[in-house]
Amino acid sequence: MKDNNRPVNLSRRNSLKFVAGAIGTGILAARLGADVAAPAPAIAQNDMSPDAALKQLMDGNKRFVDRKRTNPHQDLSRLTEVAKGQKPFAAILGCADSRFPSEIIFDQGFGDLFVCRVAGNVATAEEIGSLEFGTLLLGAKVLMVVGHENCGAVGATLKGAQVPGQIGSLVDSIKPAVESSKNQPGDHLENAVKANVLLQAKRLKASPVISKLIEDNKLKIVGGYYDLDTGAISIVADS
Template identity: 55%
Template sequence: MKSIKHSIQRRDFLRLGTVGLLVTANDIFWHIKPAQAAEPILQSLDPDAALQKLIAGNLRFAEHHPEYPDQSLARLQEVAQAQHPFATILSCADSRVPAEIIFDQGIGDIFDVRIAGNIATPEAIGSIEYAVVLLGTPVLMVLGHERCGAVTAAVKNQVLPGEIGSFVKAILPAVDQVKEQPGDAVDNAVVANVQYQIETLKRSPLLSERLRSGKLKIVGGRYDLDTGKVIITDNNNSQYGHNS
């Protein structure tokens, strides 16, 4: 009886594991073996080419000529077992700023990290490190947007219920940097917040190493809700995209 009972318990334990109720340490690393963890997936695009692909896609979207690439059944099946995104985007969770749509891309093209105020929390940074280091995405964009509610709340320094106000604290340093600047306070803070979050990301040893090696480009972006256009600024304050 003892033998039969042990067999049943072991079988039930294994059955639970197969339906996802058993979480092991390996699951944290997406089943990537230690020997493989340091080797990113090779990308065919260099950072500049990857950025140009985003710019071209946004131009198509803003001019109402989208191509809807990589959205076929064949593409779905192609990336079912492995992903090879060419860009990582940290953007606001705002429903009006879906990265794949505004950059006219498809399934498996963009590694999305979305959070109110596009803030670089530890969890967001970890997700970005995974995409950049393990998946090898050559371009990382922090994307803010016009009339961002999270930034507006930070500018007003509002007291918000529950955990809603947690992102305000993360944006306040950017607000303080531009509070004396002329012009629209919220829009100034949107741009400043993008740069502030980029500086936070650069403190990641994993990301900074990729930057130094030339395998990664980090850029900032501001999305215009009215026109659909994205203005992109790199480390040299050079602007890309739409100028009007």
Template identity: 65%
Template sequence: MTTNYLSRRNLLKYSAGAIATGVVTAGVGSNLVIAEEAPAKDEITPDKALQELLDGNDRFVKRKRKNPNQSPTRLHEIAKGQKPFASILGCADSRVPSEIVFDQGLGDLFVCRIAGNIATPQQIGSLEFGSLILGSKLIMVVGHERCGAVEAAIKGGSVPGQIGKLIEAIKPNVESYKDQSGDRLEKACKANILAQIETLKSSSVLSELIKAKKLKIVGGYYDLDTGKISLVS
């Protein structure tokens, strides 16, 4: 396989146009190694990436985890470079660790976690990197049952420190659920997930990958009581 090198300066020029060339980075450093993608038959698709996540979660729920890619061999293998098949924008909640609930291992997932699973500019930039440069085929925005950040946005009121910035980012997405009957918190959590998906899709980098059918963005809702991930649409 032939390779060439991309300097940090040139990385700034490396944009959506690279999608059509079929290249992804094989490593990151002072120089970025660019390698041709594997043949299509060996390449995981966005749909296959999604199914892999759902299958892994099903194993987790049924207590049949395989704990894949967690051996010393895998550790040394990915030390040379990473190519995660999926990315997760998840809540920082300690009860929802991505690699465990999806039954994945080292180097499988590119994970960004923040309270309320909100798509900040920094999170978006990270996911752009994970998708365009590392080759991740899927982004799942994972919210969860009884999310404290979403509940605080519904209740309102003053909060100390920088917590208010998190609340303000969520509040517009859940405002309409304040006075609803039923499980308004669940509805608000799911509405927040969908809002973050739309924010991610507004990224020029991610939207180009979606158009090229190299990426899919979906939402997932985690049930704290069962461990089940349900797709949100």
């Protein structure tokens, strides 16, 4: 398992070194920015503070829970509008679970959310790189890591299940969270899911790209826990 992960880790270190140096000189923004279509003013919706972006995200979830969805930005005019460029106000690192469709849960539409989904909502090198792009280049102001009730990936890790193929790489990424939460009172799976959210958020904050955005008050990272029964997102914080 360690041998399989070594090339990925090396690649991640090298890419982060390049990105960190590029930020200081402006090379990254200049080069990648040339490939990102300049958005029309109408879709520059992320000219807000990180706190305002988080409120907009949570307000959408409240509408979903209260069965008062407005289904914004989901018509044909919005589709053609964002074809010219994108400026999502929020980024999501969520589980690949079929019961977690971010745009529905947060009552958002085309161009609103920059979403990465992977089983166990783990922050792999590829997910981190994608979210660096979504925050640095596209300008998302809040990045939420969302775990959910009865997560299968976390549950398998908690049980110590023997898994085939590359599923083991997900388990390895989640194991530290399971270990850190095993002596906590309450539901063991829920505790492990929330600990995993905090662990993956910590890994994201270790990115020099993302940490610089946080330092400059251009980004906020928060953890979330999705209740499958009610549809509600609750904020997960360090105890």
